[in-house]
Amino acid sequence: MVTQVQPIPYGVGRFSAALVLVILLLLAVIAGGVYALYTQLTEGLVVTGLRDIGTMGGSAWGLYIAFDVYFVGVSFAGITTAALVRILNLHHLRAVSRMAELLTIISLILAAFSVLPDLGQPLRGIIYLFKYARPQSPFFGTFTMVIAGYLFASLVYFFLDGRRDAALCARRAGRLQWFYRLWASGYRGTAEERERHDRASFWLSLAILPVLVIAHSTLGFVFGLQVGRPGWFSALQAPAFVILAGVSGVGLLIVIAAIVRRVLGAHDRLTPEVFRWLGNMLMVLVAAYLYFMVVDWLTATYAAPSHEARISRAIYFGRYAGVYWTSVAALVAAFVLQFRQFMRQRYELSRIVLAGVLANVAAVGKRMLIVVPSQTHGALLPYPPGTYSPTWVEYGIILGLFGLGTLMYVAFSKIFPIIELPEEGVEG
Amino acid sequence: MARYAMVIDLDRCTGCRACMEACKVENNTPQAHFWMYVFRFEEGEYPNTRVWFMPRPCMHCDNAPCIKVCPVGARYKRPDGLVATDFDRCIGCRYCEVACPYGVNYFNWKKPERNHYIDWTDREAGAVLDPVTNGAVPPYKNPDLEKPYGPERRRIAGGGHLKGVIEKCTFCVHRVERGQQPACVANCPLYALHFGDLDDPGSRVSQLLRRRPHFRLLEEAGTQPRVYYLGGKPPGEESRQIEAVRARV
Numbered sequence: 001m002v003t004q005v006q007p008i009p010y011g012v013g014r015f016s017a018a019l020v021l022v023i024l025l026l027l028a029v030i031a032g033g034v035y036a037l038y039t040q041l042t043e044g045l046v047v048t049g050l051r052d053i054g055t056m057g058g059s060a061w062g063l064y065i066a067f068d069v070y071f072v073g074v075s076f077a078g079i080t081t082a083a084l085v086r087i088l089n090l091h092h093l094r095a096v097s098r099m100a101e102l103l104t105i106i107s108l109i110l111a112a113f114s115v116l117p118d119l120g121q122p123l124r125g126i127i128y129l130f131k132y133a134r135p136q137s138p139f140f141g142t143f144t145m146v147i148a149g150y151l152f153a154s155l156v157y158f159f160l161d162g163r164r165d166a167a168l169c170a171r172r173a174g175r176l177q178w179f180y181r182l183w184a185s186g187y188r189g190t191a192e193e194r195e196r197h198d199r200a201s202f203w204l205s206l207a208i209l210p211v212l213v214i215a216h217s218t219l220g221f222v223f224g225l226q227v228g229r230p231g232w233f234s235a236l237q238a239p240a241f242v243i244l245a246g247v248s249g250v251g252l253l254i255v256i257a258a259i260v261r262r263v264l265g266a267h268d269r270l271t272p273e274v275f276r277w278l279g280n281m282l283m284v285l286v287a288a289y290l291y292f293m294v295v296d297w298l299t300a301t302y303a304a305p306s307h308e309a310r311i312s313r314a315i316y317f318g319r320y321a322g323v324y325w326t327s328v329a330a331l332v333a334a335f336v337l338q339f340r341q342f343m344r345q346r347y348e349l350s351r352i353v354l355a356g357v358l359a360n361v362a363a364v365g366k367r368m369l370i371v372v373p374s375q376t377h378g379a380l381l382p383y384p385p386g387t388y389s390p391t392w393v394e395y396g397i398i399l400g401l402f403g404l405g406t407l408m409y410v411a412f413s414k415i416f417p418i419i420e421l422p423e424e425g426v427e428g
Numbered sequence: 429m430a431r432y433a434m435v436i437d438l439d440r441c442t443g444c445r446a447c448m449e450a451c452k453v454e455n456n457t458p459q460a461h462f463w464m465y466v467f468r469f470e471e472g473e474y475p476n477t478r479v480w481f482m483p484r485p486c487m488h489c490d491n492a493p494c495i496k497v498c499p500v501g502a503r504y505k506r507p508d509g510l511v512a513t514d515f516d517r518c519i520g521c522r523y524c525e526v527a528c529p530y531g532v533n534y535f536n537w538k539k540p541e542r543n544h545y546i547d548w549t550d551r552e553a554g555a556v557l558d559p560v561t562n563g564a565v566p567p568y569k570n571p572d573l574e575k576p577y578g579p580e581r582r583r584i585a586g587g588g589h590l591k592g593v594i595e596k597c598t599f600c601v602h603r604v605e606r607g608q609q610p611a612c613v614a615n616c617p618l619y620a621l622h623f624g625d626l627d628d629p630g631s632r633v634s635q636l637l638r639r640r641p642h643f644r645l646l647e648e649a650g651t652q653p654r655v656y657y658l659g660g661k662p663p664g665e666e667s668r669q670i671e672a673v674r675a676r677v
Contacts, residue, residue, distance in 0.1 A: 054465075
C-alpha cells in the first residue's frame with residue numbers, strides 16, 4: 001500500500017508563494033467587482049452605459065448580456081471534449097477532459113451570475129424567474145436548457161468521471177478525506193464496476209451532445225426570434241451561436257491547458273499530441289465560423305432591406321468597424337496560424353496558444369456586435385442612431401466575474417487533481 | 429368586454445406636443461421618458477419640402493412581441509386589449525424593450541424620485557409650488573397611480589414608481605376604467621387623437637375607421653397594433669426627423 005503515503009500529484013494541497021500572490025490578486029479583482037456591483041445596486045443601472053432604445057438613443061442590453069453569451073459559449077469546450085473522449089475513444093485527450101469539464105461548470109455559473117447585474121431588480125429575478133416562469137419566453141430556454149439541463153448533466157458527468165480519482169485520493173489520510181470518500185461513493189475499481197461506469201458515461205455523453213446543440217441554439221433564439229430588431233431576426237443565429245461557442249470554448253481550453261502544463265510541469269500528460277488535437281479542432285471551428293461570416297456579409301451587402309443595410313453599414317464601415325475588423329483579423333490570423341502548422345505537420349505550443357487567445361478576442365468582439373448594433377442602429381421607426389459605451393462599473397463587474405471564475409478554478413485544482421491520475425497504480 | 433383602440437388623425441396633428449406634456453403630468457413619468465412621443469418629420473428638398481407630425485404612443489399590439497418575451501409575465505394583455513406592465517412583477521431584464529419594434533419602453537435607470545423635473549421633497553420647492561397648485565395633489569402623489577386595476581387586481585397605472593423596472597404607456601388605464609379618455613386624447617387641442625371601443629359600432633373610433641382609409645405602423649412585423657393612423661402615410665426612408673428630443677437620463 002505505497003499509494004497511501006504518496007502525496008496526491010498535480011499540486012493538490014500545495015501552495016507556493018506565487019500562488020498565494022495570484023490568489024490575493026484575484027481577491028482584489030473580485031473586491032473591485034463587488035464594489036462596482038454595490039455602486040450599481042445603490043445608484044441603479046444609470047451608472048452603466050446602457051440607456052433606453054428609441055428617443056433616448058441607447059442600448060438596453062450591453063456588456064453583461066454579451067459576456068453572458070460568451071460564458072455560455074465557453075462552456076461548449078467541456079462537454080465536447082469529454083464526449084469526444086468517450087464516444088470517439090480519443091484517449092490522448094483524456095488528460096484535458098477534467099480541465100474542460102471544470103471549465104464548463106464554472107463558465108455556466110459565471111453565465112448565471114452575469115445575468116443578475118443586468119437585471120434592474122436582481123432579487124426579484126432570482127425568485128420570479130422560477131415562480132412565474134413562462135415557457136413562451138426565449139429566456140425560459142436559457143434557464144431550463146442551459147442552466148438546469150446542461151449544468152446538471154455536466155455535473156453528473158463530472159461526478160462520474162471523477163469517482164475513480166476520488167477513490168485513489170481517499171486512500172490517503174487527510175483533512176479532505178471525507179470529501180474524496182463522498183465523491184468516490186464506494187467506488188472500488190472492480191472490472192464490473194468500471195464496465196458499468198463506462199457504459200453510463202458513454203450514454204450520458206451521447207445524450208449530452210444534442211443537449212449541447214439545443215442549449216447554444218436556445219441562446220441564439222433569444223436574439224434570432226425578435227422580429228422587431230433588424231440584424232437579429234435570422235435563422236442563422238442559432239447555428240452560428242453553436243459554432244462560435246465552440247471557437248471560444250476550445251480556444252480557452254487550449255490556453256488553460258497550456259497554463260496548467262506550465263505551472264504543474266505536467267509535460268508527460270499534456271503532450272504535444274493533446275494540443276495538436278485541440279488546435280485542429282479549433283481550426284475546423286474557426287473555418288466554419290468564417291464561412292458563416294462570409295455568408296452573412298454577402299446577404300447583408302447584396303440584397304439587404306434598408307433597415308438591415310443600416311446596421312451592416314454601421315458594423316462594416318461605421319461606428320463598429322473597429323471591433324468588427326479586429327474580430328475578423330483575429331479569426332483569420334487564428335485560422336492561418338493553425339492551418340500552416342497543419343500543412344507542415346509541425347506544431348508549436350506557443351502558436352496554438354496564440355490562436356486560442358485570438359479566437360477568444362474575436363468571440364468577445366463578435367458577441368458585442370451581435371448584442372449592441374441592432375439596438376443602437378436597428379430602430380424600425382426613424383429614431384436617430386444611438387450610442388453605447390460601457391462604463392467602469394460594467395468593466396469592473398465583468399472583470400470581477402473573470403476573477404471569481406479563475407479563483408474557483410484554482411481553488412478546485414488545489415483540492416482535487418485537475419488532470420486524471422495516470423493509469424498505473426489504479427488497481428491498488 | 430370593450431375592445432379599445434386609438435385612432436390618430438395625421439391630417440389634424442400640428443405637432444404641438446401637448447399630448448406629450450399631458451402624458452407626463454398625468455402619469456408622473458421621470459425625465460427623458462416619453463410614453464407619448466410626437467415625431468416631427470421633414471421630407472423633400474428645398475423649396476419642395478413637406479413637414480408632418482406623427483404621435484407615437486404604445487401600440488398596444490394584439491400580437492405584442494414584448495408580451496411574448498417577458499420571462500415572468502409582468503407584461504400582459506388585458507381582455508380589453510390594453511397591454512399592461514405590472515411593476516410589482518417586473519424584474520427589469522429589459523427583454524420587452526429590445527423586442528419592441530416601436531421603441532416605446534422606458535426603464536427606470538435611477539431612483540425615480542431623483543429623476544423628476546422638480547424635487548418634490550425639497551421644502552423650498554413646496555413653498556413655491558403650494559400657492560400655484562392651490563394645494564392640489566401633485567402628480568407624484570396621485571393615489572390613482574398606486575391602485576390595482578382590472579379583475580386581476582394588478583398595479584399597472586402610472587410611472588416613476590421604483591428603480592429598475594420597465595414602464596410604458598398604459599393608455600391611462602386609471603382614467604379609462606373610470607370611463608374617461610386617456611390624458612393625451614383629452615388634451616389634444618385639435619381632436620387629432622381619438623380613443624374608444626372597436627366593438628361599439630357607434631363609437632367615434634369605429635366610425636372613423638369605417639369612413640376613412642387608415643394604416644397601422646410596421647404592420648409587416650405582424651404585431652397587429654391597436655393604434656390606427658388616418659391620413660398621411662407611414663414614415664419611410666425619406667422622412668427625416670427634425671427637432672428630435674434627445675434627452676438622456
